[in-house]
Amino acid sequence: MTYLVWRQYRLQWAIALALLAAIAVVEVIDGLHMASAWHSLQVACGTTAPTAGQGGGCLSQSIVSVVGNDFRILSVLVPAVLGILWGAPLIAHEMETGTTSFAWTQGTTRTRWLVAKVGYLMLAAVIWAGAASALVTWWSGPENAQRGDQFQSNYFNTQGIVPVGYAVVAMALGITAGVLIRRTVPAIAVTLAGYVALRAWFAEQIQFHLLPAVTTYTSLASTWSPGGISIGQGATVINAAGQNVGGSQFSTALYMPNGNPVATSYVPAACHQFLPSPIPPGGGNASPSLVSCLSKAGFRNVFSYQPGSRYWEFQGLETGIYVLMAAILLAVAFYAIRRRDA
Amino acid sequence: MKPGPSLVVSQTEGTPMAPSALAIETSELTKRYRRGRVTALSNCSVTVPEGRISALIGPNGAGKTTLLRLLCGLAEPTSGTASVLDQTPRQEPAFLSEVGFLAQEMPLYRRMTAEAHIRICARLNSRWDGDLVRTRLRGLDVPLDRPVGTLSGGQRSQVALALVLGKRPRLLLLDEPVAALDPLARRHFLQTLTAAVAEAEGALTVVLSSHLVTDLERVCDHLILLAASQVQLCGDADDLLASHKVLVGPNKDTTPLEQAHTVVQRTTAGRQSTLLVRLTGPLADPGYQAEDVSLEDLVLGYMSATTPAYADLKAVGE
Numbered sequence: 001m002t003y004l005v006w007r008q009y010r011l012q013w014a015i016a017l018a019l020l021a022a023i024a025v026v027e028v029i030d031g032l033h034m035a036s037a038w039h040s041l042q043v044a045c046g047t048t049a050p051t052a053g054q055g056g057g058c059l060s061q062s063i064v065s066v067v068g069n070d071f072r073i074l075s076v077l078v079p080a081v082l083g084i085l086w087g088a089p090l091i092a093h094e095m096e097t098g099t100t101s102f103a104w105t106q107g108t109t110r111t112r113w114l115v116a117k118v119g120y121l122m123l124a125a126v127i128w129a130g131a132a133s134a135l136v137t138w139w140s141g142p143e144n145a146q147r148g149d150q151f152q153s154n155y156f157n158t159q160g161i162v163p164v165g166y167a168v169v170a171m172a173l174g175i176t177a178g179v180l181i182r183r184t185v186p187a188i189a190v191t192l193a194g195y196v197a198l199r200a201w202f203a204e205q206i207q208f209h210l211l212p213a214v215t216t217y218t219s220l221a222s223t224w225s226p227g228g229i230s231i232g233q234g235a236t237v238i239n240a241a242g243q244n245v246g247g248s249q250f251s252t253a254l255y256m257p258n259g260n261p262v263a264t265s266y267v268p269a270a271c272h273q274f275l276p277s278p279i280p281p282g283g284g285n286a287s288p289s290l291v292s293c294l295s296k297a298g299f300r301n302v303f304s305y306q307p308g309s310r311y312w313e314f315q316g317l318e319t320g321i322y323v324l325m326a327a328i329l330l331a332v333a334f335y336a337i338r339r340r341d342a
Numbered sequence: 343m344k345p346g347p348s349l350v351v352s353q354t355e356g357t358p359m360a361p362s363a364l365a366i367e368t369s370e371l372t373k374r375y376r377r378g379r380v381t382a383l384s385n386c387s388v389t390v391p392e393g394r395i396s397a398l399i400g401p402n403g404a405g406k407t408t409l410l411r412l413l414c415g416l417a418e419p420t421s422g423t424a425s426v427l428d429q430t431p432r433q434e435p436a437f438l439s440e441v442g443f444l445a446q447e448m449p450l451y452r453r454m455t456a457e458a459h460i461r462i463c464a465r466l467n468s469r470w471d472g473d474l475v476r477t478r479l480r481g482l483d484v485p486l487d488r489p490v491g492t493l494s495g496g497q498r499s500q501v502a503l504a505l506v507l508g509k510r511p512r513l514l515l516l517d518e519p520v521a522a523l524d525p526l527a528r529r530h531f532l533q534t535l536t537a538a539v540a541e542a543e544g545a546l547t548v549v550l551s552s553h554l555v556t557d558l559e560r561v562c563d564h565l566i567l568l569a570a571s572q573v574q575l576c577g578d579a580d581d582l583l584a585s586h587k588v589l590v591g592p593n594k595d596t597t598p599l600e601q602a603h604t605v606v607q608r609t610t611a612g613r614q615s616t617l618l619v620r621l622t623g624p625l626a627d628p629g630y631q632a633e634d635v636s637l638e639d640l641v642l643g644y645m646s647a648t649t650p651a652y653a654d655l656k657a658v659g660e
């Protein structure tokens with residue numbers, strides 16, 4: 001069985017390996033360049049702070065990547081490409097050319113045949129995606145340090161272990177679509193559409209909602225704001241009654257020290273004397289006396305967010321869910337193959 | 343479509359010795375597709391004794407491929423049973439290693455060489471004989487080191503046949519193996535096949551399908567005729583020929599004749615009738631001139647009785 005899979009896929013594996021090597025060369029060169037730029041910036045700023053936030057403004061100067069975000073996008077495509085080019089034809093092509101009737105009448109079972117094909121392809125997907133992700137993670141090191149926020153989707157989705165989950169589910173989707181549809185080209189179309197829809201839906205509805213958000217209240221005078229990613233109402237100001245008074249749909253807004261806006265229409269009568277007069281059309285920063293008056297009136301900042309410390313928790317959860325989805329898809333494929341007339 | 347006359351000759355007819363073991367025995371085998379809307383095979387009951395070369399004949403769409411796929415376990419019957427080498431066809435090595443199947447399009451991995459196929463099969467089959475395959479292909483001057491997709495149709499069919507023989511199966515099921523071959527390649531293919539059967543000395547049974555009996559007349563000694571998804575004839579080729587006659591005589595009432603025998607097909611031209619008759623005893627009526635039938639006459643007679651298209655074809659031919 002191993003030999004059959006090896007004979008069928010050795011060319012693809014050679015191509016994949018060559019591609020991976022090419023990507024690696026570019027990323028290593030660019031990554032070394034970025035790492036040295038980051039180090040120079042730290043030296044110039046006279047700090048060894050690990051993140052830009054701790055180093056004050058100085059560390060926020062841009063460190064230019066030559067290949068930039070294009071490479072990130074490229075690595076996002078890896079799982080989809082794997083699923084489409086390897087997964088979808090895996091069974092569909094054999095059904096189209098009739099070689100299933102060759103394979104399924106040898107002295108072995110269809111299940112063993114499928115286990116071998118699926119097993120080796122899944123392994124290849126894990127290795128491929130894992131290697132690509134490891135490269136991107138290393139390459140992004142200086143940028144991650146500078147930003148201190150890896151939850152932004154282009155960063156979260158291209159690093160750590162989630163790319164492996166994406167690749168596994170794309171491959172499983174391709175294989176199962178091929179088994180059920182039996183034709184390569186339609187299977188490829190379904191795999192592409194299904195994968196994009198799944199990822200988009202997951203990112204929108206599920207991704208950072210897997211754990212309940214942390215809610216933190218702070219005094220209006222505080223400049224603190226959490227790292228991580230805002231969820232639900234996000235960062236805003238509420239009054240004593242718990243009503244959201246942020247936003248500026250109906251009136252101009254004044255900004256609190258941490259940047260949260262308070263709509264002027266919600267400012268209680270007791271604090272009107274501290275409003276600037278006239279109120280500038282675009283709003284403006286609140287005066288310390290207004291901030292303290294609003295605080296006394298019970299106004300406070302509220303933050304609803306996923307803290308940055310949950311990065312690996314989210315990586316693990318998301319990868320686990322994608323692997324589970326892949327397992328369910330493959331179970332369908334196995335069931336269909338065992339039952340299928342050829 | 344109304345069922346035509348059906349006749350199944352017992353495999354023991356004409357051989358008073360103990361009946362030989364059956365390689366294939368099916369009972370009321372039925373296969374429907376598309377949730378029962380298409381019937382590919384209907385109540386098919388056939389037997390093939392061990393060691394025979396059986397021709398599975400029938401027009402396109404008669405259910406030949408369906409029957410072969412049911413026999414090798416690639417498809418599951420909707421109802422009925424099949425016993426192949428005393429086993430129910432199933433997806434188990436114990437069954438699959440006994441049976442060789444060659445699909446009509448002779449599927450092989452086109453980019454791989456014959457040698458690669460030999461090595462793959464060696465890993466998938468317990469009784470594999472790779473040297474036999476190599477020897478056979480070298481003897482036919484088929485290159486082992488070229489991708490099979492670059493070989494000629496005749497060479498590719500030889501590779502496919504050699505590979506399926508390399509399993510050393512006890513039953514070989516071949517679906518339209520010669521349909522796509524030119525006459526010379528066809529002859530070579532059938533020569534390889536008959537040589538393999540002779541070498542096996544009775545341990546290899548072959549069923550090969552075709553829509554033309556002339557393709558297989560020379561090699562087969564057993565016949566299964568399928569038409570309109572049903573079995574029309576099944577039995578030893580010589581027995582079938584001996585029990586059928588073409589009667590030529592005046593166009594008259596055939597009721598007395600039909601009381602004793604079965605009229606399979608009737609063609610009338612003016613005052614003369616030509617009847618294909620299955621005899622169930624000596625022919626009593628001297629008004630008819632009896633002629634022997636060829637396998638082709640027999641097949642066409644039964645086919646035209648069930649298939650309007652064939653009836654027309656026969657009419658045009660006469």
